[in-house]
Every structure is written in structure tokens, then in C-alpha cells.
Amino acid sequence: MTPVATTRRLRGFTGAGYDKGRGLLTQAAWFAVLNLLFLKWWFPPRLRPTLLRAFGARVGERVLIRHRVRVQWPWKLTVGDDVWIGEDSWLINLEPISIASDVCVSQGAVLCTGSHQRRSPTFEFDNAPIRLEPGSWVAARAMVLRGVTVGAGAVVGAGAVAHRDVPAGAVHTAGGAV
Numbered sequence: 001m002t003p004v005a006t007t008r009r010l011r012g013f014t015g016a017g018y019d020k021g022r023g024l025l026t027q028a029a030w031f032a033v034l035n036l037l038f039l040k041w042w043f044p045p046r047l048r049p050t051l052l053r054a055f056g057a058r059v060g061e062r063v064l065i066r067h068r069v070r071v072q073w074p075w076k077l078t079v080g081d082d083v084w085i086g087e088d089s090w091l092i093n094l095e096p097i098s099i100a101s102d103v104c105v106s107q108g109a110v111l112c113t114g115s116h117q118r119r120s121p122t123f124e125f126d127n128a129p130i131r132l133e134p135g136s137w138v139a140a141r142a143m144v145l146r147g148v149t150v151g152a153g154a155v156v157g158a159g160a161v162a163h164r165d166v167p168a169g170a171v172h173t174a175g176g177a178v
Helices: 024-038 045-054
Strands: 077-079 090-092 097-099 110-112 130-132 143-145 171-173
Touching (some): 130 143
Parallel strands (some): 077 097
């Protein structure tokens, strides 16, 4: 059976179903703080959780957030205790991202809660939350996509893409499950 191509009409995009969660003034203030302070190598790592909390994130104790970490909307972020987030990571949280305690998100990892309905002519959003359970690890340059739960102690290996749930204790690599 031959797949039917969808004719895109992006001009009709409405963004239906996506709520940024804060007004334009708060969004602009966050982008200013993100780009002028939060991302910078010279900004003290111990102050990054404080800035996130100031914008509504729930962040636990002893959280290490390295430089060049991008967070789309802090008010849609929950981070447990003893979490490490490596440099160049990107948390694209159009929907909530929940990171439990003792989780490592390594360098260059991407957690992306956003997507689009591929069969929608106007390419409407198809977003869903991400959850990283206790002790999980998203390795360097790995990607976790919308709606995925990475189970307790599970690993998304370097360069792998987790497009469905990773069971507790499992290892998902670029070549598949191990």
C-alpha cells in the first residue's frame, strides 16, 4: 500500500493545544535572563537552580547545572535532588519535564516535549511530557522525545534516540536495546 502524502498548508497553523504557561512579559524576562546570565560559562553553577526557582521551576538540593544549558520554560520543569545536567543540554519543555533524583543528563543531550501531527495539513502541535525516573541516565548527545518515560536506573546511550518508553534498568543505545 502506497502512503498518502499530506499537503502542507503551514499558513493555517494555529498552535492549538499549546499553552506557554506564562504571559509575554514573563517569557521575555526569562529569555533575557537565560541569554544574559544562565547560559554563560562565568555564571556560578550554584546560582542556576536559584534562577530557575525564581521563574517557577521546582528544583531540589545539590543540583549541578553546567553552562550552556537551555531551558525553554522553567515553570514547566521539576528537578529532584542530586541531579547533574551537562553543558550544551537542551530542555525543550513545551510540556512538563520531570527529572527525578540521582539522574544524569549528559553533555549535549536533548529532552524535547514538542512535536507536530504529521498528518495535519497545518502541522498542529502533538506535545507530551517527559519523565526521567530515579537513577536514570541520558548520555552524551542522546535525545528523549515527547511522551517518553525513562525508567528507574535506565540508560539512553550516547547518540541514541528514545522515541518510546525505556523500561526500568534497560539500556537503549543507538543500535537499539541492549
